Amino acid sequence: MNKKVAIIGGGIVGASAAYYLSTLPGGDQINVTLYDDGVGQATSAAAGIISPWLSKRRNQQWYQLAKDGATTLMTLARRANLSTDVYHQTGTIVTRTNEKDLHDLYVLAQERREDAPDMGEIKQLDEQQVKQRMPFLTRSQPGIFISGGARVDGAALVEKLLAQAQQVNLIVKRERVKLDDHGKVITSMGPQRFDQVIIAAGPWINELLKPMGINVDVRPQKGQLLELSIPDFPNQENMPVMMPEGERDIIPFGQGKLIVGATHDDEGQFDLSITPEATQDLMTSAQAFVDSLSADNIIRSKVGTRAYTSDFAPFFGRLQSHPHLLVASGLGASGLTTGPLIGRLLAGTLIYGGTPDWSNYEKPLSTYLS
Ligand SMILES: Cc1cc2nc3c(=O)[nH]c(=O)nc-3n(C[C@H](O)[C@H](O)[C@H](O)COP(=O)(O)OP(=O)(O)OC[C@H]3O[C@@H](n4cnc5c(N)ncnc54)[C@H](O)[C@@H]3O)c2cc1C
Structure with missing residues (x-):
């Protein structure tokens, strides 16, 4: 039986x-x-960024799990025949404004790749080169491009x-x-x-x-993100994800859709309401890189509850x-x-x-x- x-x-x-x-x-x-x-x-509700390799977390067990997890998802996407709407290896760009921080990050990326070939190609990009890859940005920062990074629609x-x-x-x-x-x-x-x-x-x-x-x-933690339209860039499905220093992440999702997120609200617990404060916070982050964005560009907000251990x-x-x-x-x-x-x-x-x-x-x- x-x-x-x-x-x-x-x-x-x-x-x-x-x-x-x-x-x-x-x-x-x-x-x-x-x-x-x-x-x-x-x-x-997730933002959907798959790029664990430059994390500064000291927990080696977590890093092994996240590194092997990114590889598992890559293989799963192939085996389950997932379309690029669902999982897309667009690459990710982790930005830093300080030259030394950027250099240190580049060195870390090279070291990490020895044990993580799925990171793919690693490139140091200046502001202009970041903008070339993401032309809808009106401002950008220099960063490290990792071709194995991906975005996924959870x-x-x-x-x-x-x-x-x-x-x-x-x-x-x-x-x-x-x-x-x-x-x-x-x-x-x-x-x-x-x-x-x-x-x-x-x-x-x-x-x-x-x-x-x-x-x-x-313990529960509330997270909110914004989906915005960028109608002038309908064909941005191959653009990488940008993870700027000190700001929310910017994720071009194709078909003129941009995701900005996410907030981390410990007080919010299991609350699923969309708050104007979180919306404003996310919008301010987005406007730091794309001048023309306003509340008119909001398609929808999403809220979910993460689970955290001590x-x-x-x-x-x-x-x-x-x-x-x-x-x-x-x-x-x-x-x-x-x-x-x-x-x-x-x-x-x-x-x-x-x-x-x-x-x-x-x-x-x-x-x-x-
Ligand atoms: C805003 C936001 C942005 C994020 N961005 C990223 C990102 O960019 N990259 C990344 O890697 N991760 C990201 N995460 C984290 C990631 O989404 C979560 O860690 C992950 O999805 C947790 O998965 P899970 O299956 O453990 O839980 P969940 O996805 O929460 O699933 C648990 C499910 O169990 C159901 N359930 C609970 N109790 C019961 C019950 N008694 N009976 C029936 N059903 C029940 C719930 O309804 C829910 O559907 C983000 C999370 C949030 C909230």
């Missing part, structure tokens, strides 16, 4: 896990049901992954579920029996695990106290980069069993769950 598996959460982690459960050898012996209500989902990505898995072994249910004190899934139809459950519920993991007396070191690092794995439960959360501001790899690792351990050693990617689960 086929194994029955539930996934709670249909963001990047849940959707990637579902995709790999449908494609990894042995996955066809499993029936998967994914529950997701989509409220506050970070994945569909909402479109999870839709594609779920659609492909639905053709194999996945059923998607758009509803909010709970767990009881034994970790059994309670749906609108009552308690359901599953052999294993993946909890990929972002910052909502706390409320799910509470009935079992498990506390999770995860050390800003994600965690994932099987619960020792409840071995039928696998968890993942705390992906923070780089979850589109790390999420596909986390989803693949969880799917693999679910199919093949065992307790893999992921200490190159994360601290022990007990660091975050008590």
Whole structure:
């Protein structure tokens, strides 16, 4: 008889896990049901920048996870045949105004590439060269171009992954579920029996695990971004993403659409309202580089809730106290980069069993769950 598996959460982690459960050898012996209500989902609100290589974070486990995550997403995009609307390796430009900082960043990029060939070509660009690559800018800064950098549309990505898995072994249910004190899934139809459950519920993991007396070191953080129109540049789909120093990121998305984001609001918690202060903050950032932008250019605003741990690092794995439960959360501001790899690792351990050693990617689960 086929194994029955539930996934709670249909963001990047849940959707990637579902995709790999449908494609990894042995996955066809499993029936998967994914529950997701989509409220506050970070994945569909994300800016979508994939460029972890120049991060100054000292956490080496996080860097390994993010670096390998960017490679996993690259491979996934090829295998799942994702169009450039969904995932596009346009390159990214990290800018610095100070000449020495720029030089240091260039040296760091060269060092990092030795261990990360997927970074591709690295180039130091002056202001004019940045402008040549992004002609809609009225002001620019010198920067480091990394050709392997990419942008991804989180909402479109999870839709594609779920659609492909639905053709194999996945059923998607758009509803909010709970767990009881034994970790059994309670749906609108009552308690359901599953052999294993993946909890990929972002910052909502706390409320799910509470009935079992498990506390999770995860807090919610509100993030808002703006989608703007730049009608004079309808064909900017190949332009790189710009990550300016001290300002919000600028992401040309093709078809005359520009994304500016994102805010990081710890006070906002689970609030999903669009605030005029955040809108103004994002607009000011955009206007620092594109003079002509005004409120008339706003297409829409998006808000999502990120999950953060105390050390800003994600965690994932099987619960020792409840071995039928696998968890993942705390992906923070780089979850589109790390999420596909986390989803693949969880799917693999679910199919093949065992307790893999992921200490190159994360601290022990007990660091975050008590
Ligand atoms: C504004 C913003 C910009 C960002 N920009 C980037 C970026 O440029 N690059 C990058 O790499 N990352 C970025 N991120 C971070 C990234 O989006 C997140 O880290 C990642 O999407 C988290 O994925 P997840 O699957 O863990 O959670 P989520 O995407 O939040 O998915 C969790 C899902 O679980 C569902 N759920 C929760 N509880 C239940 C329940 N009880 N029953 C059913 N469903 C439930 C929720 O509704 C949600 O759909 C950004 C995030 C935000 C908010």
